[in-house]
Amino acid sequence: MSADSTTPARWRLVEIWGDTADLGHLAWSIAIGIAVSLTGYLVASRVLMSTVGTPELARAYAMLAGLGGCVVSGLICAKLFTPKREVIEGAAADPRWREEVLAELAGEQGDLGSVDDLPPAVVREMKELEIHDLFASYKPRARRTEGAAP
Numbered sequence: 001m002s003a004d005s006t007t008p009a010r011w012r013l014v015e016i017w018g019d020t021a022d023l024g025h026l027a028w029s030i031a032i033g034i035a036v037s038l039t040g041y042l043v044a045s046r047v048l049m050s051t052v053g054t055p056e057l058a059r060a061y062a063m064l065a066g067l068g069g070c071v072v073s074g075l076i077c078a079k080l081f082t083p084k085r086e087v088i089e090g091a092a093a094d095p096r097w098r099e100e101v102l103a104e105l106a107g108e109q110g111d112l113g114s115v116d117d118l119p120p121a122v123v124r125e126m127k128e129l130e131i132h133d134l135f136a137s138y139k140p141r142a143r144r145t146e147g148a149a150p
Contacts, residue, residue, distance in 0.1 A: 013084065025081040032080075033073040040069030102138045112138060 012023045044065030048058035106112045115123065115136045126132040 020084050022081070022084055025077075029073075029077040029081065032077055033070060036073035036076065037066045037069035040072070041066030098134060099138075102134070106138075 013020050014023055041062050045058060045062035048061050049055065052058040052061065102112065112135065115132065123132060126135065
């Protein structure tokens with residue numbers, strides 16, 4: 001067995017709408033989506049042409065069947081192709097990375113404000129998510145260096 005078969009092929013991954021997808025699975029998903037939705041549309045169109053009074057109404061209902069086929073193909077693809085991402089929770093995350101994210105968030109919003117100003121329900125949820133202490137202890141670099149200066 002070669003080393004290539006045990007390591008993931010990064011060149012096959014692509015980012016689409018902020019998510020990571022395998023190109024092969026993406027191609028199969030598109031093919032499945034086209035096949036199922038088009039089959040649903042064509043079958044419904046043929047059946048409805050003989051039962052519905054006007055061809056326009058039959059086509060409209062057939063399009064609804066095609067949209068239903070899109071939902072069905074989405075369910076099929078969700079079962080066939082598992083997610084490629086790995087979510088790692090725990091204390092293994094680098095604290096500097098968290099600080100960079102908070103600094104970026106503060107830069108976008110202007111200031112993060114104080115955790116003391118939040119409603120009790122939000123504070124309780126932050127504690128459940130174990131991010132309360134992270135936001136409570138955050139001080140922007142400018143304020144930290146000002147406070148540290150003699």
